[in-house]
Amino acid sequence: MSEAGFVDPVLLKQVKVGRDYVAAKYGFRNHWYPVLLSDELDEASPQTAQLCGERILLNRVDGVAYAIKDQCVHKGVPFSKKLECYSKGTVTCWYHGFTYRFSDGLLVGIVGMPHSNVIGRRHVKSYSVVERKGVIFVFVGDEGVEPPPLEHDVPPGFLDEGVAVRGRRQEVAANWRIGCENGFDSTHIFIHKNSRLIKDGDLALPLGLVPTGKESYRVEEDEGGPKGVYDIFSPETVMPVFEGKIGDETVLMGAVHGKNMLPHTISMWLPCALRVDPWPAPHLTQFEWYVPIDGERHTYFQFIATKATTGAEEQAFEREYRDKWIPSALDGFNKDDVWAREASQAFYADDSGWLREQLFEADANIVKWRRLAAKHHRGLQTPQHIL
Amino acid sequence: MSEAGFVDPVLLKQVKVGRDYVAAKYGFRNHWYPVLLSDELDEASPQTAQLCGERILLNRVDGVAYAIKDQCVHKGVPFSKKLECYSKGTVTCWYHGFTYRFSDGLLVGIVGMPHSNVIGRRHVKSYSVVERKGVIFVFVGDEGVEPPPLEHDVPPGFLDEGVAVRGRRQEVAANWRIGCENGFDSTHIFIHKNSRLIKDGDLALPLGLVPTGKESYRVEEDEGGPKGVYDIFSPETVMPVFEGKIGDETVLMGAVHGKNMLPHTISMWLPCALRVDPWPAPHLTQFEWYVPIDGERHTYFQFIATKATTGAEEQAFEREYRDKWIPSALDGFNKDDVWAREASQAFYADDSGWLREQLFEADANIVKWRRLAAKHHRGLQTPQHIL
Amino acid sequence: MSEAGFVDPVLLKQVKVGRDYVAAKYGFRNHWYPVLLSDELDEASPQTAQLCGERILLNRVDGVAYAIKDQCVHKGVPFSKKLECYSKGTVTCWYHGFTYRFSDGLLVGIVGMPHSNVIGRRHVKSYSVVERKGVIFVFVGDEGVEPPPLEHDVPPGFLDEGVAVRGRRQEVAANWRIGCENGFDSTHIFIHKNSRLIKDGDLALPLGLVPTGKESYRVEEDEGGPKGVYDIFSPETVMPVFEGKIGDETVLMGAVHGKNMLPHTISMWLPCALRVDPWPAPHLTQFEWYVPIDGERHTYFQFIATKATTGAEEQAFEREYRDKWIPSALDGFNKDDVWAREASQAFYADDSGWLREQLFEADANIVKWRRLAAKHHRGLQTPQHIL
Numbered sequence A, B, C: 001m002s003e004a005g006f007v008d009p010v011l012l013k014q015v016k017v018g019r020d021y022v023a024a025k026y027g028f029r030n031h032w033y034p035v036l037l038s039d040e041l042d043e044a045s046p047q048t049a050q051l052c053g054e055r056i057l058l059n060r061v062d063g064v065a066y067a068i069k070d071q072c073v074h075k076g077v078p079f080s081k082k083l084e085c086y087s088k089g090t091v092t093c094w095y096h097g098f099t100y101r102f103s104d105g106l107l108v109g110i111v112g113m114p115h116s117n118v119i120g121r122r123h124v125k126s127y128s129v130v131e132r133k134g135v136i137f138v139f140v141g142d143e144g145v146e147p148p149p150l151e152h153d154v155p156p157g158f159l160d161e162g163v164a165v166r167g168r169r170q171e172v173a174a175n176w177r178i179g180c181e182n183g184f185d186s187t188h189i190f191i192h193k194n195s196r197l198i199k200d201g202d203l204a205l206p207l208g209l210v211p212t213g214k215e216s217y218r219v220e221e222d223e224g225g226p227k228g229v230y231d232i233f234s235p236e237t238v239m240p241v242f243e244g245k246i247g248d249e250t251v252l253m254g255a256v257h258g259k260n261m262l263p264h265t266i267s268m269w270l271p272c273a274l275r276v277d278p279w280p281a282p283h284l285t286q287f288e289w290y291v292p293i294d295g296e297r298h299t300y301f302q303f304i305a306t307k308a309t310t311g312a313e314e315q316a317f318e319r320e321y322r323d324k325w326i327p328s329a330l331d332g333f334n335k336d337d338v339w340a341r342e343a344s345q346a347f348y349a350d351d352s353g354w355l356r357e358q359l360f361e362a363d364a365n366i367v368k369w370r371r372l373a374a375k376h377h378r379g380l381q382t383p384q385h386i387l
Helices: A009-013 A020-022 A175-183 A189-190 A312-330 A337-346 A361-376 B009-013 B020-025 B176-184 B187-194 B311-331 B334-349 B361-376 C009-015 C020-021 C176-184 C188-192 C309-332 C332-348 C361-376
Strands: A030-035 A048-051 A054-061 A064-069 A090-093 A098-101 A107-108 A126-132 A135-140 A162-172 A206-212 A217-220 A226-232 A238-241 A243-248 A249-251 A263-267 A273-277 A284-290 A300-305 B031-037 B048-050 B054-061 B064-069 B090-092 B098-101 B105-109 B131-132 B135-138 B163-172 B208-211 B216-219 B227-231 B238-241 B243-246 B249-253 B265-268 B273-277 B287-294 B298-307 C031-037 C047-051 C054-061 C065-070 C088-091 C099-102 C107-110 C126-132 C135-140 C163-172 C210-213 C217-220 C228-232 C238-241 C245-246 C248-253 C265-267 C274-278 C287-294 C298-307
Touching: A009 A020, A009 B287, A030 A048, A030 A054, A030 A162, A030 A284, A048 A135, A048 A162, A048 C309, A054 A135, A107 B243, A162 A284, A162 A312, A162 A337, A175 A263, A175 A284, A175 A300, A175 A337, A175 A361, A189 A206, A189 A337, A189 B048, A206 A361, A217 A361, A226 A361, A243 C107, A249 B238, A263 A361, A300 A312, B009 B020, B009 B131, B020 B361, B031 B048, B031 B163, B031 B287, B048 B135, B064 B131, B098 C274, B105 C245, B163 B287, B176 B265, B176 B273, B176 B287, B176 B298, B176 B334, B176 B361, B187 B208, B187 B334, B208 B361, B216 B361, B227 B361, B249 C228, B265 B361, B298 B311, B311 B334, B311 C361, C009 C020, C009 C274, C031 C047, C031 C054, C031 C163, C031 C287, C163 C287, C163 C309, C176 C265, C176 C274, C176 C287, C176 C298, C176 C332, C176 C361, C188 C210, C188 C332, C210 C361, C217 C361, C228 C361, C265 C361, C287 C361, C309 C332
Parallel strands: none
Antiparallel strands: A030 A135, A048 A054, A054 A064, A064 A126, A090 A098, A098 A107, A126 A135, A162 A300, A206 A238, A217 A226, A226 A263, A243 A249, A263 A273, A273 A284, A284 A300, B031 B135, B048 B054, B054 B064, B090 B098, B098 B105, B131 B135, B163 B298, B208 B238, B216 B227, B227 B265, B243 B249, B265 B273, B273 B287, B287 B298, C031 C135, C047 C054, C054 C065, C065 C126, C088 C099, C099 C107, C126 C135, C163 C298, C210 C238, C217 C228, C228 C265, C245 C248, C265 C274, C274 C287, C287 C298
């Protein structure tokens, strides 16, 4: 019923670029989102998650992951408030004994009312689930919509064979779009000027990147594939600035001496995924998702991927990921990003920030991302969807 | 001024059954409500309470209980923020010395402005109060409405001569209607399946009750008496289910072996009182009230009553109440109800739950209660009443 | 965008007296307000403040105080979240290196984007600042409005030569108008009946003041000077009441025996300043400001002033202020006022209190203040101003 927390329609009318993107405070519908890591979901151990404002309950049954809405259809209480499971693959509501199947949400019984008319007739919403590369993806979709292949909602490379992926997730107190724009923003490298990754990753990290004027973007919008925008960093498209000046005075120096000038491209993909390649080292690619929890928070997924064809290679990468890249990159570097997103939230919280912000030349890639998202998304999350 | 916290009129129009009941988020006006136990109010010791959103100040003067609105008419501050009483039966506002009589709310003086024109002309709202069975009842009524007899707003039996009553109260973080419906709901016995009262009360407690098809409700709506709905439990009307099944599999067993199959009736009464008879033992009756505090909380009164004609009988009952029924029934059994109500609050908090819930056969008594309350209540509490 | 926290226009239409005053929940625009004490702002040490809902950043550069809006124009983050200053008189936004001059708010550089088109073209809002008597005043004004002389917004006497001023500030959880009306209210002396200042200041403090019927107000509204209302206390205009009665019974006694019957006048000045003269002793004057922080809080400035022409006199006053008047008057007496304002806030919080209050004879001076403020203010703070 309530529209509280959604974007004011009067404000929305004043948005000139990417209106649907601004409207998508709770995310886009009919897309795949990562929701848990595979090793977070054990057999017969239901877990909760919140996704685009929807509260779901996941479980693994005979090895297969399922997701249903975490709300009994009878009186609306959450199953997860007091989990009761009496048979394989079902959850029983703690209040009146309504029992639902995880695989399709069907009401298969009512403990204490064995012959009720509603058994076999009612169902709780169930979600399509797929599991790839150690990640559980859930499709937040409308009734009757056939989910597209997962590949259409994941950046290129992530699902490739011969690629090993390791990652983690955390909650961030900022809208998901602030997450996207912080990740895809190239000028914000300014906040990383003292990062430990500069030394650990042997980086040459400038304070800024000045466009040369030559087109440095590439929009991917082919049917039958993921939709995204590339921002390309090469000597032809951008000039790195290592000497920070105010007027004529040099006030700061970037990190000049490392041997790795990375990344070569950053790209942003529907529904909310980033690819940084290569990063944080020449043989690695970083992938990130900024999955809407609600209008004010997102789940920040960080993945590092590399080529690995043998078990030994994968194990070596596992050690490298854990011992080097978690502390240096995922913590040491990206903690500044998490901080910056949370510091940006207040300005955009009532959505007036989308009208009050004053973009500049270096934000051109963000504008392209907003247009692409507004054009190719498959639906808007509305107040009705999160009840 | 503000309608915040009240039911959205657009939503209300979509309610098909018991619309006024759904509208009564803050309770019904022109009814009697229990507010304190008699032994909570000492002579000349003002106590505060909140009731249907209204904040009141009670005091006992020469043994008689009185109640006035806890808000000076001058600048609106609560007397209770800093109680100052300088003469018998009055309270003086700590801010400007406005002094009101508890018995009728009249402004009888202003300390420091002895000849003000407003003395004897203004008054703070005063409430009718009666005290019976160790309980202080307050009438939340409109100006000029003559309160009906207390008997019209209390379940049968509670006020009878030769009946001893003991009870207590606590605050519960759920709307008062959720309290009523949890108490009157017969299928929810499922949540009590592991209660210590099963053993302490020697109960045969099923997991559910299947209606036989024979009418098991009785509506009381005679003029000149309390208005309520009985749900009758007898071999003719319901079949207890002790064997909990999902499909063909028996997954749970109710408590079969106790000798007491209780209660015989549960009934729900305007404005917000429940009667469970007999309960928690064959010689006892339990009475409950779910008194609105505001839109999100209620005061839960629990009483146990028994026949007692002599002082010795009453003392013996007092010991039994304290040593056995408080720990076993009021705590041990009803704590599950308190928990369940608080767990249900989120779904109904914005009132959309009244449209989204999906009732089933066993909720027929609750539907009858909603109709009765919507038909026989004496007024709706509105935003203006709680300023 | 959001009007949340501002006065409901429907309610406002029902206000009969001083409508613009009731509308000014966040204060009046185009006025001077005290914001910090001079010794709270050191050279090159930016400090934040909030004023009429606007968040500002102050700094002292070569001894001169400046103030700019604490929000980067690019993406709206607060500079103060992580202060970075790389050259004299500038602040650099921690996010993308946008660098602004404190003196006029101009964007003078972007570290990492040295040739951006927006440099020298954009600016953050800057505020006029003056510093007098050890107090930093900021003008909360519209673009293009030339600030009037500070003297027009300060009570008579405060800025005089040969006057020494000492003071302090604290945050109070009440709207600024509640602060004004508590300070200017003469009947509220009732709350001070047990104040330690009665003994420390040798006061004869009555419980109330009864108007004799002779006009005791003087309205100052000359062009070219401050606008205010005097309430005059003299044997001709008011009769002090030392004996507090309810009916014929004497229930309380005021402080009769002190030799100082103070003050002689209390006066209230635009935008939000009080003058109590003499107070708390015959050779002193107390000045107070109730500066809006937002709609629910104000900064309470307390100053005591006295004649002092030599450094020795000023030093002696400094000791007297610190050792006697802080504990006795600013703490001991005014803590009751702070408490009373916070206790009044709930009633006026949704602004319905302005319609529900029931004033009486002794509130005539407050009504005059409301009329004066509504007539002579220079603008209303609106939701757009606080984004």
